[in-house]
Amino acid sequence: MAEPRHFYLVALGSNMRVPGVGGPAQVLRAAIGRLARPECKVAAVSGIIASRPIGPSIRRYANAAAVIETGLAPAALLDVLQEVEREFGRRRRGARWRARPLDLDIVLWSGGVWASADLTIPHPLFRERDFVIGPAAEIAPHWRDPVTALTLRQLAARIRKPRPDLRA
16 A cells, blocks of 8 residues: 655745855755655745845745645654755754755645654744745745645745835
């Protein structure tokens, strides 16, 4: 009997150059390549956008989203994502929201809500972050947030605010 297949929406971010890989956008492209493995199929990838950092980091981020199809349970996929982060030089210590070579977060999955000591799905802050919602809505506009029942397209429309025109 085949194992059940799940779909995950994964947010990607980088704001550091990685030796041998390149700048943040190249890091994201390379990370997508590393996520494609026998147990994980990369089903969709958004475009890469630039965003301002949250917290103490001063470097701009490159952000994207991917849909991953896999038979892995959420905790097992989290292990894979953290392994890929480590391959790109990520060390989970020090100040929160500091510069990082690669950040991979599970945002949503086809199984609805998930909670454990190490992982909460939906990601607790994703609804507030346009750098997550924008790329996510690009590749999965009809996915629904299991908490609010809103689609990613609807969440993206709510978070987008008119930006001041700086040309004046």
